[in-house]
Amino acid sequence: MCGIVGLFLKNEKLQPELGEHLSRMLATMSARGPDSAGIAIYGSGSEDLVKLTLRAEQSSLDGDLARELGAALKAPVDLVRRSNHVVITLPRQRQPQAIAWLRDNFPDIHLVSAGSRMEIYKEVGLPERVADRFSVPSMQGTHGIGHTRMATESAVTTDGAHPFSTGDDQCLVHNGSLSNHNAVRRNLRREGFVFETENDSEVAAGYLTWRMREGDSLKQALTSSLDTLDGFFTFVVGTRDGFAVLRDPIACKPAVLAESDDYVAFGSEFRALAVLPGIEKARVFEPEPATVYAWERR
Structure with missing residues (x-):
């Protein structure tokens, strides 16, 4: 169906x-x-920025994630939570580095989508x-x-x-x-x-x-x-x-x-x-x- x-x-x-x-x-x-x-x-959205929509257990998606990621990238990182998803906005040129850092440090986090304008939300x-x-x-x-x-x-x-x-x-x-x-x-x-x-x-x-x-x-x-x-x-x-x-x-x-x-x-x-x-x-x-x-x- x-x-x-x-x-x-x-x-x-x-x-x-x-x-x-x-x-x-x-x-x-x-x-x-x-x-x-x-x-x-x-x-x-802005062409200079990228939005990463992430999904995980709520404990993994708190304010510390944005601060730690920002420190690792040495770049400003913004985080907006929607239930068990968050949207992280960061400079576009930092996108590959950010995804690699997330996979290394938060393996329970799933990357749902990336883009300058797109956000994806899904759940059972x-x-x-x-x-x-x-x-x-x-x-x-x-x-x-x-x-x-x-x-x-x-x-x-x-x-x-x-x-x-x-x-x-x-x-x-x-x-x-x-x-x-x-x-x-x-x-x-x-x-x-x-x-x-x-x-x-x-x-x-x-x-x-x-x-x-x-x-x-x-x-x-x-x-x-x-x-x-x-x-x-x-x-x-x-x-x-x-x-x-x-x-x-x-x-x-x-x-x-x-x-x-x-x-x-x-x-x-x-x-x-x-x-x-x-x-x-x-x-x-x-x-x-x-x-x-x-x-x-x-």
Whole structure:
């Protein structure tokens, strides 16, 4: 099953309401995925700074972490806590050193995401409760994507929750199943990728990151995935400046898009879009198979 949502705001006046709308969209998808949920929010940021979203037991994520990391980097470090996640902001050039220091000194801490604008929050539990746990309804931003998971083939864990991020300001949510993800994973490992889970969605995210690292645009990377990734799927991909949607050539998983002057919205079912303001004025349509739909803010 699983349910996925996405919202790209064209109207800047709606940016203070991004988290509220995404949370409501996600809650409507609870029946499709009651086991875990996650949301990627693209908010404000600076090219000179990077945000590291971290997850661990609360005792590992206190103020001492920021002070110790700042002392090790000899650079200013800011920390904001949201439940058992924290967002650490530091100078971008210190990012590799910071990640290495965290792995050496706090092995129980998981790096959830990195980017100048992206923050990812995910946990087990009903989508509405997960969103409330991280105060997502109060978050502001330009766009975001979310996922509700039904763990039909694996354990219910936070590690298995979506979105998956394998590159700065890049993330993916997925509804479906890939049949050749193990072979693709082996190839990506030879390219230097490290995977935290056995989830096929993390492989899909890694593949797109690799293609873009090699010079593809997001649209080119998604088009290439149609030949490389075997299975049935709907992808919603977030980047620093926008998001994209792709269905496999058979398009057996449900998907609905809506576009108006104020926003572009995606949902696994129309009920995820019905909660949005002005939906009656939007053009609502089903995305075509094997066709990339992308929107970017330039």
